[in-house]
Amino acid sequence: MRTHVVDHPLVAHKLTVLRDQHTDSPTFRRLADELVTLLAYEATREVRVEPDDIVTPVAPMTGTKLASPKPLVVPILRAGLGMLDGMMRLLPTAEVGFLGMVRNEETLEAATYAERLPDDLSGRQCYVLDPMLATGGTLAAAIRFLTDRGADHITCVCLLAAPEGCDNLERALEGLEVPVTVVTAAMDERLNEKGYIVPGLGDAGDRLYGVAG
Numbered sequence: 001m002r003t004h005v006v007d008h009p010l011v012a013h014k015l016t017v018l019r020d021q022h023t024d025s026p027t028f029r030r031l032a033d034e035l036v037t038l039l040a041y042e043a044t045r046e047v048r049v050e051p052d053d054i055v056t057p058v059a060p061m062t063g064t065k066l067a068s069p070k071p072l073v074v075p076i077l078r079a080g081l082g083m084l085d086g087m088m089r090l091l092p093t094a095e096v097g098f099l100g101m102v103r104n105e106e107t108l109e110a111a112t113y114a115e116r117l118p119d120d121l122s123g124r125q126c127y128v129l130d131p132m133l134a135t136g137g138t139l140a141a142a143i144r145f146l147t148d149r150g151a152d153h154i155t156c157v158c159l160l161a162a163p164e165g166c167d168n169l170e171r172a173l174e175g176l177e178v179p180v181t182v183v184t185a186a187m188d189e190r191l192n193e194k195g196y197i198v199p200g201l202g203d204a205g206d207r208l209y210g211v212a213g
């Protein structure tokens, strides 16, 4: 597994405002959207392309276009939904699949409550959107879902990651042949006793959409 922390002053600035406890939901949603578009630029560095013969007003040339099959973008509900528009801005022709996952806040185990993905993902590049890589349990389960169906290239786009979660994820993926990259805006210090990222930003889903029951 490769981890890429995007080091850019605009990312750092927007992330700081996002983290602030006084930032309200509308501002949080807008900043998450803007941050994802910046991260998406880095995350799509290895998107598959093929040659494209075109004619400009001056001369013929061979350019570049996205290869088929198109990439699949997979937001992890709920909080990953707040990253979808920002990602699709850079990959407007991508397809979208959905995974609904929730972490049990007592055991910290991830459970899947919804799934709407193509049955066959053979040869597909997948971009998984989840703002928080905390213990790594949610992303590990999501990646297994996709690779079990044939996905052969996975990039996870996160706003924040914890070192413990990255280690856990790396262990969970041992033996997997498929390349996995995590692109994140920051690697935070640690997890607290409740499995929250420190300093983090709190519960991403609640800050985007309100407190879940």
Ligand SMILES: O=P(O)(O)OC[C@H]1O[C@H](OP(=O)(O)OP(=O)(O)O)[C@H](O)[C@@H]1O
Residues within 6 Å of the ligand: 076, 077, 078, 079, 080, 101, 102, 103, 104, 108, 110, 130, 131, 132, 133, 134, 135, 136, 137, 138, 139, 165, 195, 203, 204, 205, 206, 212
């Ligand atoms: O790395 P982990 O320890 O598995 O935790 C990370 C997960 O926790 C949060 O989701 P949550 O379960 O709060 O669901 P929500 O998006 O509906 O709020 C977050 O959005 C991640 O999906």
Ligand SMILES: O=c1cc[nH]c(=O)[nH]1
Residues within 6 Å of the ligand: 132, 134, 195, 196, 197, 198, 200, 201, 202, 203, 204, 205
């Ligand atoms: O810090 C955390 C950890 C898990 N899920 C969140 O939303 N925030």
Ligand SMILES: [Mg+2]
Residues within 6 Å of the ligand: 079, 203, 204, 205, 206
């Ligand atoms: Mg939540």
